[in-house]
Amino acid sequence: MNYNPKKFISGLTLFILGILVFVLGPGLSSVCADRDNEIARDLNILNREIRQNRKQEKRAQLRHDSVLKKIDKLNRLRIDLKRDITKLTEEAQIAKMQVEEQKIDAARLEESLDEVRQKFCLRLKIRYCQPPGNWLDFLDSNADLTENLNTLVYGRRVLESDKRLQQSYLNLLGEIRNRNSEVEKRHLFLACLKQEQGDKIVALEENIAKKNELLYKIKHQVEEHKKLVAELEEVAAQLKRMTRESASIASNFVARKGNLPMPVDGIVVSFFGIEKDSRFATVTRNKGIEIETESDSPVRVVYRGDVVFASWMKGYGNLLVVNHGGGYYSVYAHLDKFTCMVNDQLQALDVVGKVGQGQFSDTPSLYFEIRKDGVPEDPLIWISQL
Numbered sequence: 611m612n613y614n615p616k617k618f619i620s621g622l623t624l625f626i627l628g629i630l631v632f633v634l635g636p637g638l639s640s641v642c643a644d645r646d647n648e649i650a651r652d653l654n655i656l657n658r659e660i661r662q663n664r665k666q667e668k669r670a671q672l673r674h675d676s677v678l679k680k681i682d683k684l685n686r687l688r689i690d691l692k693r694d695i696t697k698l699t700e701e702a703q704i705a706k707m708q709v710e711e712q713k714i715d716a717a718r719l720e721e722s723l724d725e726v727r728q729k730f731c732l733r734l735k736i737r738y739c740q741p742p743g744n745w746l747d748f749l750d751s752n753a754d755l756t757e758n759l760n761t762l763v764y765g766r767r768v769l770e771s772d773k774r775l776q777q778s779y780l781n782l783l784g785e786i787r788n789r790n791s792e793v794e795k796r797h798l799f800l801a802c803l804k805q806e807q808g809d810k811i812v813a814l815e816e817n818i819a820k821k822n823e824l825l826y827k828i829k830h831q832v833e834e835h836k837k838l839v840a841e842l843e844e845v846a847a848q849l850k851r852m853t854r855e856s857a858s859i860a861s862n863f864v865a866r867k868g869n870l871p872m873p874v875d876g877i878v879v880s881f882f883g884i885e886k887d888s889r890f891a892t893v894t895r896n897k898g899i900e901i902e903t904e905s906d907s908p909v910r911v912v913y914r915g916d917v918v919f920a921s922w923m924k925g926y927g928n929l930l931v932v933n934h935g936g937g938y939y940s941v942y943a944h945l946d947k948f949t950c951m952v953n954d955q956l957q958a959l960d961v962v963g964k965v966g967q968g969q970f971s972d973t974p975s976l977y978f979e980i981r982k983d984g985v986p987e988d989p990l991i992w993i994s995q996l
Contacts, residue, residue, distance in 0.1 A: 656846045660839055667835035674828045681821045688814050695807045702800040705793055712790045719783050863913050863934040870912040870993045871958070873942060874965060874976045876903030882988040897986035898941065898979030905974040907965045912940055912993065917954045917962075926977065930962055941979035 880900035886893050911932055918939075919931035926943035930950070933939055946966030950956065965974045980989045 660842045663835050663839045670831045677825045684818045691811050698804045705797040709793045873978050874903050874909050876901040899989050901976045908961045909963050910959045911956045911962050914957045920948050937983040939981045943977035
């Protein structure tokens with residue numbers, strides 16, 4: 611039997627690669643599932659934030675309505691106070707007019723009283739202010755005694771009437787002065803009450819101004835929450851659209867089963883499933899296929915999708931994972947370098963890199979897998995040419 615070192619190295623490579631793939635398969639499965647899980651997590655987070663912001667918006671709206679009611683109540687109170695101040699102003703004007711009228715009446719009465727005083731003085735001067743001794747002459751006069759007595763009685767009655775008239779004037783004048791004093795006091799009371807009501811209105815308007823400022827802030831908060839909710843809903847809608855588009859792409863991907871192109875021109879040297887090598891007594895469990903090709907051959911993505919992983923991984927070397935939606939992923943390993951990066955959106959047959967050396971072989975080759983929900987499937991039933 612001829613010994614072929616290249617075949618030996620290739621068999622040993624496949625054996626070790628199978629072991630590594632078997633061991634590292636769960637890690638690669640988690641890489642393949644990251645994209646869908648990330649979208650699901652993002653949707654859950656967005657929905658939670660939307661619910662929280664809606665609650666905050668509702669609380670802010672309730673505060674807004676409460677402050678608005680308080681402002682409405684304060685405005686009604688301000689209207690009532692202004693109406694009261696208007697009434698007080700009218701009453702003060704009336705009181706002021708009454709004071710003026712009372713002063714005019716008092717001035718007239720005082721003039722009348724002065725006239726009465728002058729008449730009394732004249733009467734006293736004529737009738738009662740005669741020098742002493744004239745009374746004796748008067749009594750010794752030839753006048754009739756009865757007539758003289760009647761004259762004295764009449765004079766006395768006139769004097770008493772004048773006294774009563776004078777007293778009534780004095781009483782009326784005192785009453786007018788008392789009324790003037792009361793009206794003046796009422797005028798002062800109304801002025802003080804008006805000032806007090808004015809101070810209340812000033813404080814009330816300051817309170818209303820503060821409430822309006824608070825209302826503006828709360829209204830701004832409500833608008834911010836509404837805006838944030840709208841933005842979050844738009845992002846959630848975009849993620850849902852991405853999910854629907856991913857499902858659409860996955861549907862088309864499934865429809866292309868058996869018609870996908872080869873990721874690289876070459877020869878399949880290792881097949882999917884369990885391979886036995888009787889010469890070396892080795893058993894390999896392959897989750898993909900190994901395609902030998904020329905060095906630096908371009909590697910092309912087999913169908914459109916998003917790059918979810920593009921980095922080095924133990925057992926795979928430079929590894930590229932493309933999400934085709936619906937849980938379908940294509941895996942490209944042993945790349946020499948990448949021409950794309952994570953989150954890039956690829957179209958079918960876009961170049962994603964170049965073939966490099968196998969990790970345990972000096973032969974340029976590409977390791978290729980197709981997975982559904984992390985479970986590998988035979989790539990040969992998906993591609994149309996070898």
